[in-house]
Amino acid sequence: MKWWKKEKAGAQAAVADQDEKEAAELSDEADVSAVKQETAAARDLVLNRPVPSGPLMNVQGVVRTFQVGGKPLHVLKGIHMEVQYQKLVMLRGRSGSGKTTLLNMLGGLDQPTEGEIWFDDKPFHKLGDDKRTTVRRKDMGFIFQAFALMPLLSAYENVELSLRMAQVPKAQWKPRVIEVMELVGLGKRMHHRPFELSGGEQQRVAIAKAIAHRPRLLLADEPTAELDSQMSAQIMAVFKNIIQTEGVSICMTTHDPTILEVADHVYEMVDGKFV
Ligand SMILES: Nc1ncnc2c1ncn2[C@@H]1O[C@H](COP(=O)(O)OP(=O)(O)OP(=O)(O)O)[C@@H](O)[C@H]1O
Numbered sequence: 001m002k003w004w005k006k007e008k009a010g011a012q013a014a015v016a017d018q019d020e021k022e023a024a025e026l027s028d029e030a031d032v033s034a035v036k037q038e039t040a041a042a043r044d045l046v047l048n049r050p051v052p053s054g055p056l057m058n059v060q061g062v063v064r065t066f067q068v069g070g071k072p073l074h075v076l077k078g079i080h081m082e083v084q085y086q087k088l089v090m091l092r093g094r095s096g097s098g099k100t101t102l103l104n105m106l107g108g109l110d111q112p113t114e115g116e117i118w119f120d121d122k123p124f125h126k127l128g129d130d131k132r133t134t135v136r137r138k139d140m141g142f143i144f145q146a147f148a149l150m151p152l153l154s155a156y157e158n159v160e161l162s163l164r165m166a167q168v169p170k171a172q173w174k175p176r177v178i179e180v181m182e183l184v185g186l187g188k189r190m191h192h193r194p195f196e197l198s199g200g201e202q203q204r205v206a207i208a209k210a211i212a213h214r215p216r217l218l219l220a221d222e223p224t225a226e227l228d229s230q231m232s233a234q235i236m237a238v239f240k241n242i243i244q245t246e247g248v249s250i251c252m253t254t255h256d257p258t259i260l261e262v263a264d265h266v267y268e269m270v271d272g273k274f275v
């Protein structure tokens with residue numbers, strides 16, 4: 001994932017820009033002290049969140065139609081899916097089949113033309129922009145190409161930024177940033193800026209950034225695409241680990257058959273529908 005690819009995806013980039021602007025407005029500088037107990041308390045809080053009997057995310061009859069040159073382009077043609085609590089769900093399908101379009105919808109970056117998306121028993125498809133943004137920042141984590149790293153911030157500061165945006169108490173920032181940087185194997189690269197990191201290392205910072213605020217749902221578009229097989233396996237182990245220890249649910253796309261093996265459920269997309 002490279003920050004200069006940012007212009008690629010409209011909705012994702014617009015959201016990233018908005019976050020950047022708001023982050024700049026949050027002026028108070030980090031007076032962080034390592035309060036390990038606070039991190040432990042946050043973990044307990046997350047693990048003790050009530051788990052409803054239904055799925056975390058429930059998608060019913062989602063259709064997404066774009067208007068291109070005055071003509072309708074039917075990209076998603078009636079998607080039904082569920083992401084159960086603490087499960088790893090994968091989407092596979094050919095290029096252009098609609099996977100990213102669907103992930104954008106699940107993350108509230110785009111809204112369905114028809115259909116319903118329920119998140120944590122709330123009608124996500126009916127929420128206004130502000131409410132969707134709040135849910136997105138607090139309860140979701142994204143690993144999307146356009147969710148780029150801030151080029152002038154170090155890896156550490158990039159991860160810290162997502163804790164700020166999620167309004168995590170300041171005392172938890174330092175221990176949590178260190179914890180997730182070590183989880184992705186970058187404990188020794190924390191103070192490098194993105195251009196001082198390899199492509200795979202940047203990708204791992206993006207992963208650390210996406211999971212730092214303990215989201216309920218992690219959405220990831222080809223999160224291991226730029227990693228070698230050993231590092232991909234390590235990242236999948238991190239994903240399995242946070243499902244267990246932090247109660248997160250994950251929905252991701254991949255083309256890698258060895259990665260598909262570790263999914264709890266695989267949805268196969270063909271031309272805007274699951275088969
Ligand atoms: N904003 C948009 N306006 C018009 N068409 C769009 C838009 N976004 C996506 N599409 C079209 O929808 C189709 C599905 O795109 P999408 O990015 O979801 O595919 P994908 O399955 O993620 O493919 P890949 O594996 O290559 O990432 C493509 O044909 C694309 O051109």
Ligand SMILES: [Mg+2]
Nearest residue numbers: 099100101221
């Ligand atoms: Mg895609």
